[in-house]
Amino acid sequence: MAEIAGSGPVTGRAPSSSSHLRLADEFFLVAHNHDADTIVPRLHDTGMELGLAGALLAELVLDRRLEVADGRVIVFDPSPPNDQLAASMLRDIVTEPPHSIRVWLEYLSQDARDKVGSRLHVAGHLAQVRQRKWWGGPALLYRAVNAEQALIPEVRLHDLLARPHPGMQLAKISIDHKLMQDVTLAALAHSTGLLSALLWYHGPHRARSQLDEMRRALPAPLLELTKQTEAAVGDAVLGRRR
Amino acid sequence: MAEKGLGTPSAGTALVRVGPSRVSSALARNRLGVSSIVFFIVSAAAPLTVIGSGAVLTFANTKTIGIPIAYAAIAVVLGVFAVGYVAMSRHITNAGAFYTYVAQGLGRVPGVGASFVAVVAYNAMQVGLYGGFGAVLAGHLKAWFGWDVAWWALALMAWLVIALLGVMRIDFNSKVLAVLLTAECLIMLVFNVVELTNPADGTVAFDALSPSNLITTGVGALLVTAVTGFVGFEGGAVYAEESRDPKRTVAQATYIAVAFVGVLYAISAWALTVAIGPGKIVGAAADQQADLIFNFNAGFLGRWIVDIGRILIVTSLFAALVSFHNTVARYLFALGRERVLPAGLGSTNRRTGSPYVGSLVQSALAVVVILVFAIAGLDPLIDLMYIGTTYGGLGVIILMALTSISVVGYFAQRKDIDENAWRKYVSPAIAAVLLLVVLYLTLDQYSTLLSLPAGHPAVWILPSSFAVFGLAGILWGAYLRSARPRVYAAIGLGANSVIGRASQDLPKRTDSSGVLPLLTSPGLASAPVRHEVFRVGGDHPVGPVATVLSEAFGTGDIAKWLVPDPEDRRRIYPAYWAMLVEHALGVGEVFAGGELSGVSVWYPAMFGPPNAAPRDIDQRVDLTCGPYAPRFHALNHAVANAHPTTPHHYLAFAAVLPDLQGRGIGTSLIQHRLRELDIANVPAYLEATNRRNLALYVHLGFQPMGNPIALPDNGPKLYPMWRPASVHRGL
Known part of the structure; x- marks a missing residue:
């Protein structure tokens, strides 16, 4: 399907600076509305959790540690990545018997929100707010330390999708690491149903067709990952329980 | 493609597995x-x-x-x-x-x-x-x-x-x-x-x-x-x-x-x-x-x-x-x-x-x-x-x-x-x-x-x-x-x-040398398999050893690329592998596991490149492979050219009969030799035939190195892997 990208390994240079936001961080920021004092989810719980789980796995693919093929997760390189959360996930994947990608998505979705939220908190992007709820005890919430900065991924995504890119060579997506991450983020937003929240201004129609083209240019493992996330969200709807 | 995916039966679902897996037990808590x-x-x-x-x-x-x-x-x-x-x-x-x-x-x-x-x-x-x-x-x-x-x-x-x-x-x-x-x-x-x-x-x-x-x-x-x-x-x-x-x-x-x-x-x-x-x-x-x-x-x-x-x-x-x-x-x-x-x-x-x-x-x-x-x-x-x-x-x-x-x-x-x-x-x-x-x-x-x-x-x-x-x-x-x-x-x-197939339906592995299930693989317990590894002596008959290799390598991308026609492949492969095994029994080190259902072939390369093929291999390939010979030449030359120069031992082939794959025979076969190499403080090298195997070798301590070896005519890629001396990871 993805002839353009081929099934070669993910190429390009991984960003090494620690201040840079990783994919799941960006998904977390994009999936919330940022007010002055708190953040409000824009996406239902299942979509949020599975989307974050997919983003966490995609991080490892982007780091060239994991491989996703035929519904399986395969360790490509066991050396720990820079990020602690990613490193502990990779350790889990290496030590576990082989599981299908859907199992990993389900497993990671259980606490993906807490983990990514606390990673953003530790990195100084989110601050904790204690709120007293009228029906119960205090609840721990987050708010963006700098709401404008928290909007940057969304703005970039908006720019990528809503603006026409006539001259953009789709082959660039499989080479340019930053672009690859952005397209993966957009594809995950599409898979979880978040996209309609991001394209409120420009008609989502052109954006969707543009995203379709870009998605197909993603390396095969990332494309498969986003599709599996979409199927997992759909199965959760049909599965009645979540 | 979807037709095939649908037809593949799955043994139960992939969700529940035996064995002490944290993931499985964490998910089992929510099961009905x-x-x-x-x-x-x-x-x-x-x-x-x-x-x-x-x-x-x-x-x-x-x-x-x-x-x-x-x-x-x-x-x-x-x-x-x-x-x-x-x-x-x-x-x-x-x-x-x-x-x-x-x-x-x-x-x-x-x-x-x-x-x-x-x-x-x-x-x-x-x-x-x-x-x-x-x-x-x-x-x-x-x-x-x-x-x-x-x-x-x-x-x-x-x-x-x-x-x-x-x-x-x-x-x-x-x-x-x-x-x-x-x-x-x-x-x-x-x-x-x-x-x-x-x-x-x-x-x-x-x-x-x-x-x-x-x-x-x-x-x-x-x-x-x-x-x-x-x-x-x-x-x-x-x-x-x-x-x-x-x-x-x-x-x-x-x-x-x-x-x-x-x-x-x-x-x-x-x-x-x-x-x-x-x-x-x-x-x-x-x-x-x-x-x-x-x-x-x-x-x-x-x-x-x-x-x-x-x-x-x-x-x-x-x-x-x-x-x-x-x-x-x-x-x-x-x-x-x-x-x-x-x-x-x-x-x-x-x-x-x-x-x-x-x-x-x-x-x-x-x-x-x-x-x-x-x-x-x-x-x-x-x-x-x-x-x-x-x-x-x-x-x-x-x-x-x-x-x-x-x-x-x-x-x-x-x-x-x-x-x-x-x-x-x-x-x-x-x-x-x-x-x-x-x-x-x-x-x-x-x-x-x-x-x-x-x-x-x-x-x-x-x-x-x-x-x-x-x-x-x-x-x-x-x-x-x-x-x-x-x-x-x-x-x-x-x-x-x-995705075009059922979630629990994972396509079967069809690795040409899909020999390396993890040690924790649940199949290990399911059947009595003997894991003893023996060194095959130089006077052992060539036939039985070559059969294992030609059966195991008979499917997969590389085989398809070498000899696209399966009928011809069935004719050519036994002779080709018999030639290589004959050489290996004489010069290399051949090990057998699982009562000769798995075979591995090692060549030492401590003083210069390994002597992995007979001197007259080009002529013999021309004889055995006929019209397909150019592809075989290309494969041999690509592999030989990419060979590292640092002293090491070279795992040329590892194969398990297709029916018996997934039971740990291959893993124990290779581990046996790796332990000896660890004691001797010698690195090891191999070419993985596809990316899935590559992951399995990673568990044995190999790491992907450099660029994949690309075969001509849009052929599949080989992935060279290196295992430094005394790496115990995964063993």
Whole structure:
């Protein structure tokens, strides 16, 4: 399907600076509305959790540690990545018997929100707010330390999708690491149903067709990952329980 | 591609594995047990509604008393049906929907036809229940407060609430449902006791339970009503992937639920005939309709307990309305995801995650029907509830008959599935015959069901409408096959249509040297395999060793690239590998494991490149490989050129007979040598033949190095891997 990208390994240079936001961080920021004092989810719980789980796995693919093929997760390189959360996930994947990608998505979705939220908190992007709820005890919430900065991924995504890119060579997506991450983020937003929240201004129609083209240019493992996330969200709807 | 993916059987599902896996145990905590699934199934059946209004209306409308024995008979039929149904549900995705079974067993085109029939049938049941809800609640309001409220006003109120619940995806708290369901069953038991201890004319009459009722005229009407009471039992299969033990939990839960519901229905309906009297029940039912059961019991029990019963029948109707509404919404959602119906139906609400487009479509349809019935002034109980739900029941009988045939067809196509013949063929075949008989009787006596003269147009219009919908679906499916092959390929996969195969269906590994399962691989324990590794001496016959290599490397990308024609490959490969093994036995180190089902070939490369091939290899390849020789030359040269110069040992080949792969033979074979190399502090090198193997070698301490070796003519890639000295990782 993805002839353009081929099934070669993910190429390009991984960003090494620690201040840079990783994919799941960006998904977390994009999936919330940022007010002055708190953040409000824009996406239902299942979509949020599975989307974050997919983003966490995609991080490892982007780091060239994991491989996703035929519904399986395969360790490509066991050396720990820079990020602690990613490193502990990779350790889990290496030590576990082989599981299908859907199992990993389900497993990671259980606490993906807490983990990514606390990673953003530790990195100084989110601050904790204690709120007293009228029906119960205090609840721990987050708010963006700098709401404008928290909007940057969304703005970039908006720019990528809503603006026409006539001259953009789709082959660039499989080479340019930053672009690859952005397209993966957009594809995950599409898979979880978040996209309609991001394209409120420009008609989502052109954006969707543009995203379709870009998605197909993603390396095969990332494309498969986003599709599996979409199927997992759909199965959760049909599965009645979540 | 999807065709193949569908056909691949999976051994159970991938979700539950043996062994101490943290992931599995973390996920197992959320899995469902038998009792929760029984509870889901029974609550979807809404027992008090079925007896309190369904059975009573049957007495009134068919003017026969045989419904108790019909419930028992249908419970037996459904029990037989469930055997094959549950067995097949373990092997497919989107297992809650009948059309999936048809699509996989009889073909995708009939599958689309079945999906159209299902959407119509479930819609009819759901909308029919609105009539029951409005009429029953209106009756109670009149009895309690003397209010005169039109049934359609109450039905529209319920409709509004359900439309909102559907979009907002508020499911009832399962604890609330559990309390309501238990209360429902308890009050039915209390009523039964009262009815049986106060029989009419002082004698307990068994007339209604006599099997002779099953051969009177009008039995078709009884059977379809009985089926209607059970609809919802098929929902248990949805939980196959979420259950503790996919092999047994859902099956046990379905049998228990069918048996429980069948006994409860049969006894409750029979008790009612005993109390009123078999001769008088038809008249009383026609007279008092849904109030009959309460009016009778009010004479013996405290008023409050009967009032609780009245409340419970309303909540039970409401729960059934919600449940069928969600069923329809999910059907439309799955069909939208498959792009069989417009893709918009497959979208979820961003904030609530509900299949809201499907839900809105169902609500729109329901309101139109309610308004039409209200304006036409038709009777809500008889015309809307009874006719509507039995019309839906007729559709479900058609679907179940088709599903039984599909189960036989499915297993006949897939011989390799591990189920016994009773589940695969015998019981679905019996169920198909029984259901076809029920279907014939129903169609034959549809006029009794409607209590209309046989010549009335409705008697043939209603049943034949299913044929029209089914035919429309079949035509649409045929159009999809020719015009949109991608959509066609994914029919029946539900949400997984985006990946093009079932979620639990992982394609089998077809590695040419797929030799390295992990040590933790569950297959390791399943069969007694001898893991001792022996060094093969230089005087060992070449044949047996070469066979292992040529068998193991006979499939896969590289083999396809080298010799595209499988026939030629079978001719060329033995000779080619015999040549290499002959050389290896003389110069290299050959190890055998698993009683010569696995072979590894090592060459030392401590002082210069390994002597991995005979000196005259080019000439010998020309002789053995004929027209394919250039590819073999290219492979050998590419590998030789990429060879590292640092001193190391070279793992040239590792192979296990395809049948015995996945049992740890390869791992122990290679580990054996790696341990020796670790002691000697020597690095190792190999070329992985595909990226999947690469991951397996990573577990043995190898790391990918540099660029893959690209073979010419767009050939597959080889992945060079290096293992530094004394790396214990993964061992």
